[in-house]
Amino acid sequence: MAEIKISLMLKSDACQLAEIDRVVFGGTFKAEDFLNYLESPIYYFNVAKIDEKAVGYIGYMIIAGECDIINVGILPEHRGIGIGNMLMDAMIDELVKSKATCVHLEVRKSNYRAISLYEKYGFKATGVSKNHYKEPTEDALRMSKIF
Ligand SMILES: CC(C)(COP(=O)(O)OP(=O)(O)OC[C@H]1O[C@@H](n2cnc3c(N)ncnc32)[C@H](O)[C@@H]1OP(=O)(O)O)[C@@H](O)C(=O)NCCC(=O)NCCS
Numbered sequence: 001m002a003e004i005k006i007s008l009m010l011k012s013d014a015c016q017l018a019e020i021d022r023v024v025f026g027g028t029f030k031a032e033d034f035l036n037y038l039e040s041p042i043y044y045f046n047v048a049k050i051d052e053k054a055v056g057y058i059g060y061m062i063i064a065g066e067c068d069i070i071n072v073g074i075l076p077e078h079r080g081i082g083i084g085n086m087l088m089d090a091m092i093d094e095l096v097k098s099k100a101t102c103v104h105l106e107v108r109k110s111n112y113r114a115i116s117l118y119e120k121y122g123f124k125a126t127g128v129s130k131n132h133y134k135e136p137t138e139d140a141l142r143m144s145k146i147f
Contacts, residue, residue: 004050004086005049006087008046008047009045009046009047011038017047018031018033020057024074024076044059062094062100066101067100067103069091069103072117085117085120096147102144102147104142107143109139123144125142126142
């Protein structure tokens with residue numbers, strides 16, 4: 001199997017991340033958005049690459065020791081082989097380095113794959129935001145992990 005490498009996002013990754021975002025999330029962020037994130041010291045993007053091609057990413061922000069996950073997504077054809085785990089490991093390493101005390105996220109209540117991934121990493125449900133998501137409308141499960 002081809003080697004999977006995790007690295008911090010580079011400027012040259014922006015177009016590929018926008019394409020992953022389009023396929024996985026319907027295009028929340030454009031390449032320009034990823035470039036803007038790169039300019040800011042509070043945003044972090046870890047990218048999974050196979051043969052130099054980006055196949056997934058995790059994005060998060062850290063402010064005053066608190067982290068919020070923005071997105072984690074893997075191209076459909078590369079799911080189920082451990083890339084989600086590798087990206088979560090990379091984020092946790094960064095949070096330990098940054099001395100973060102907690103990390104929060106929101107996830108569609110029906111997204112059992114992502115919820116299973118987060119539970120595996122010690123996230124606990126903390127509440128529900130009613131009708132948080134649109135198209136289709138769905139509640140968000142709020143989850144947190146305390147270090
Ligand atoms: C959720 C997602 C990131 C998981 O990535 P992945 O690379 O397929 O995950 P991995 O192969 O590393 O598996 C990691 C864990 O995720 C969970 N998981 C992955 N696929 C699963 C499945 N089909 N059913 C249930 N749990 C699953 C398991 O807990 C798994 O743990 P394991 O390795 O001990 O089995 C991926 O499915 C994805 O990109 N989904 C669409 C985007 C999305 O929903 N993002 C979350 C937004 S909040």
